[in-house]
Amino acid sequence: MSISHSINSNFDKASTTRESIAAFLAVTLVLYSLYQWLLPKPAPGIAYNPKATKSLFGDAPSMIKEVSVTGEFRVWCAKQVKQMNSPICQVFIRPFSKPWILLADFRESKDILMRRREFDKSSFLAQGMACMGSFHGIYTTGDKFRSNRQLIQDLMTTSFLNNHVGPAIYDKALEVMKLFELKMELANGRPFSVKKDFEYASLDVMLEFAFGKNWVHTATGPQVELLSKMSSSDVKLGALDQPVNFPMVPIVDFLKSVYEAPEIVEKTINAIMPQLQTWWWSKQSWYKEIFGEKERIMKEQVAIGLRNYRSGNVKTGIEHMLEREGTRAEKERREPDFDSEMFGDIVGGHHTTSGAMMWLAKYLTDLPQIQTKLRSVLYETLSFAKEENRLFTLEEIRRANLPYLDAVIEEMLRINAVTVTREALCDTMILDCPIKKGTQVFFVSNGPGFLSPSIPIDDSKRSSTSLEAKLKANWDETQDMTLFNPERWLLRKNSGDGLSTDDVDFDGAAGPQL
Numbered sequence: 099m100s101i102s103h104s105i106n107s108n109f110d111k112a113s114t115t116r117e118s119i120a121a122f123l124a125v126t127l128v129l130y131s132l133y134q135w136l137l138p139k140p141a142p143g144i145a146y147n148p149k150a151t152k153s154l155f156g157d158a159p160s161m162i163k164e165v166s167v168t169g170e171f172r173v174w175c176a177k178q179v180k181q182m183n184s185p186i187c188q189v190f191i192r193p194f195s196k197p198w199i200l201l202a203d204f205r206e207s208k209d210i211l212m213r214r215r216e217f218d219k220s221s222f223l224a225q226g227m228a229c230m231g232s233f234h235g236i237y238t239t240g241d242k243f244r245s246n247r248q249l250i251q252d253l254m255t256t257s258f259l260n261n262h263v264g265p266a267i268y269d270k271a272l273e274v275m276k277l278f279e280l281k282m283e284l285a286n287g288r289p290f291s292v293k294k295d296f297e298y299a300s301l302d303v304m305l306e307f308a309f310g311k312n313w314v315h316t317a318t319g320p321q322v323e324l325l326s327k328m329s330s331s332d333v334k335l336g337a338l339d340q341p342v343n344f345p346m347v348p349i350v351d352f353l354k355s356v357y358e359a360p361e362i363v364e365k366t367i368n369a370i371m372p373q374l375q376t377w378w379w380s381k382q383s384w385y386k387e388i389f390g391e392k393e394r395i396m397k398e399q400v401a402i403g404l405r406n407y408r409s410g411n412v413k414t415g416i417e418h419m420l421e422r423e424g425t426r427a428e429k430e431r432r433e434p435d436f437d438s439e440m441f442g443d444i445v446g447g448h449h450t451t452s453g454a455m456m457w458l459a460k461y462l463t464d465l466p467q468i469q470t471k472l473r474s475v476l477y478e479t480l481s482f483a484k485e486e487n488r489l490f491t492l493e494e495i496r497r498a499n500l501p502y503l504d505a506v507i508e509e510m511l512r513i514n515a516v517t518v519t520r521e522a523l524c525d526t527m528i529l530d531c532p533i534k535k536g537t538q539v540f541f542v543s544n545g546p547g548f549l550s551p552s553i554p555i556d557d558s559k560r561s562s563t564s565l566e567a568k569l570k571a572n573w574d575e576t577q578d579m580t581l582f583n584p585e586r587w588l589l590r591k592n593s594g595d596g597l598s599t600d601d602v603d604f605d606g607a608a609g610p611q612l
Contacts, residue, residue: 136154136193136194137151137152137153137154138150138151138153138154138156138190138197139151139197140188140197141188141196141197141199141531141532141533141534141537142531142532143530143531143532144184144186144187144188144197144199144531145182145183145184145186145187145188146182146187146188146189146190146197147178147181147182147189150189150190151190154193155193155370156189156190156191156193156197157178157189157190157191158190158191158192158193158370160174161174161189161191161368162368162370164177165368169364171367171368171517172515172516172517172542172543172544173544175189175200175517175540175542175544175545176202176542176544176545176549178200179200179202179542179545179546180545180546180550183553184553185201185202185203185206185529185546185547185552185553185555186199186200186201186202186203186528186529186531187199187200188200191370192370192371193370196534196536196537196538197537198537198538198539198540199528199533199537199538199539199540200540200542201528201529201539201540201541201542202541202542202545202546202547202548202553203529203546203547203552203553203555204543204547204548204552204610204612205547205560205564205567205569206528206529206555206560206561206564207518207541207543207612208567208610208612209560209561209563209564209567210520210528210539210541211518211520211541211612212567213563213564213567214526214561214563215523216522216523216524216526217520217521217522217523217526217539218238218239218520218521218523219237219238219239219243219520219521220519220520220521220538220539221238221521221538222367222519222521222538223236223367223519224236224237224238225366225367225372225373225376226363226364226366226367226372227363227366227442228366228376229359229362229363229366229376229389230359230363230441230442230445232246232439232442233246233439233441233442233443236442238521246439248422248426249419249422249423249439250415250419250439250443251422252418252419252421252422253307253415253418253419258415258418260496262307262310262413262414262415263303263306263307264492264496265492266303266306266307267303268492268495270299270302270303270306270318271299272489273299273318273319273322274295274296274299274318276322277295277318277321277322277325278292278295280322280325280326280328281325281342281344283330284325284328284329284330284332284333284342284344285333285335285342286330286335287338288335288336288338288339288340288341288342289339289340289341289342290341290342290343290344291341291343292456292459293456294346295318295321296452296455296456296459297357297448297452298317298318298321298349299317299318299452299455300447300448300451300452300455301317301349301353301356301357301448301452302316302317302318302319303447303448303451304356304443304444304447304448304451305353305356305444307414307415307444307447308399308414308415308416308440308443308444309399309402309403309414309415309416310413310414310415310417312399312402312403312406312414313399315349315350315352315353317349317353317357320347320349321346321347323347324345324347325344351387351391352391352392352394352395354388354391355388355389355391355392355395356392356441356444356445356448357448358388359388359392359445360445360448360449362379362385362388363445392441396440396441399416399440400416400420403416403417403419403420404420407420407421407424415440415443416440419439419440423435453514454507454510454511457510457513457514458506458507458510461506461509461510461582462506465582468506468582468584471502471597472502472503472506474597475500475502475503475597475598476490476500476503478598479498479499479500479598479599480494480495480498482494499599500599501588501597501599501602501603501604502584502588502597502598502602502604504587504604504606505584505585505586505587505588505604506584508584508587508604508606508611509582509583509584509586509587510582511611512548512586512609512611513544513549513580513582515543515544515548515611515612516543517540517541517542517543517544518540518541518543518612519538519539519540519541520538520539520541521536521537521538521539522534522535522536522537522539523535527561528561529555529559529560530558530559541612543610543611543612547610548579548610549579549580550579550580551575551579552575570607573586573609573610585597586608586609587604587605587606587608587609588602588603588604588605588608589602589603589604589605589608590602591603
């Protein structure tokens with residue numbers, strides 16, 4: 099009996115062991131199959147990095163590593179195009195999602211942006227800008243987008259720009275010049291940073307644009323006031339080539355909200371899971387402080403704007419927007435919706451304007467020959483101010499025809515172009531490659547065809563609308579396209595080398611620009 103019991107016991111143990119092994123193998127097989135299923139799946143016919151398809155995180159670690167150092171997602175995109183040597187390639191950034199498509203071809207990019215209705219604004223950007231509130235930049239083309247865009251139509255008119263925005267910019271420029279003069283005197287020949295000065299100046303201009311004199315706080319004014327009370331003994335000076343660090347007056351909370359919002363948007367856009375990150379941040383005290391202050395001030399300024407608009411005193415940006423919404427609501431026989439989109443416009447204008455000013459300052463400092471040419475053109479065109487040893491007036495600079503100045507600005511924008519995105523609204527094709535609905539497409543405007551020679555493409559792969567459209571913008575790609583050369587944008591009227599309006603015309607369509 100004991101022998102039989104022992105045999106049965108050993109059999110049961112062996113059976114249990116076999117079942118355990120089978121279960122382990124089954125679980126392992128299921129997990130392995132799940133892992134393989136979750137790995138990035140390349141779209142057929144589009145170049146990609148094979149290593150990225152062997153990791154659940156795809157290209158994300160490579161992207162995060164570089165962007166965390168440089169802060170430049172667009173540079174990383176251009177590197178991928180160069181490595182794969184293809185005008186269209188795909189990268190895998192967000193786990194368990196469709197690949198992102200990188201398109202480095204001006205002709206096809208322009209075609210998609212202008213003529214192909216199967217693409218619209220990217221949800222990728224909309225998620226990143228969710229913190230802006232009711233802002234046209236987060237909406238795809240439709241009634242809500244058009245409705246919000248209509249609110250800012252009056253803000254692009256010649257009368258508003260000349261009578262409200264122009265004077266604000268001119269006055270702020272004078273204040274910044276005063277700030278620089280104070281810093282130069284205190285630094286005594288030493289360098290100093292102007293980054294925050296430009297950022298604060300653009301911040302003040304956008305607040306003046308939006309609220310006018312209804313808003314009394316500035317970012318630049320307190321800095322000027324502080325430095326005007328200082329002497330050289332109050333500044334710590336090092337070697338002649340060592341930058342001087344000047345004290346900064348803290349800005350008020352609402353200005354801080356506008357100042358910090360672009361960084362929040364940028365970090366959200368670059369996040370692996372933006373919606374989860376936004377949700378998590380919204381629970382944090384610092385986030386609540388920034389956007390709580392934003393809500394408080396925007397409600398306050400809307401209330402002031404409404405009082406002014408209803409009393410017939412419409413001057414500021416927000417008052418024009420409220421007037422347009424009130425008139426529109428009356429025609430449509432509905433209650434007006436005064437949920438202003440102005441905060442998004444303030445943030446967008448501040449971020450882009452300050453960035454443009456900093457890049458211009460860098461190029462004109464690095465390239466004194468360009469600065470000399472520009473200064474000469476300004477002296478020649480605004481000769482009365484030069485002869486009278488005074489600064490030109492707003493009216494003089496507004497009426498002046500300065501093609502070389504336009505070219506300098508356009509060249510700065512070309513070299514530092516942002517990466518434009520679109521989303522496929524349906525299954526479609528790009529360069530004869532299948533693109534699934536919901537795929538994010540990034541136009542790499544700092545890659546081939548823009549800052550390096552184009553990658554050849556067989557016309558048979560292009561869309562019919564691309565082939566039918568006339569392509570005017572075309573650089574001489576034998577030249578170094580990374581060089582800062584404003585004269586790319588000029589059409590010469592004579593055989594000389596002058597740069598005044600008698601010698602050249604500015605052509606904003608001379609080369610590829612998205």
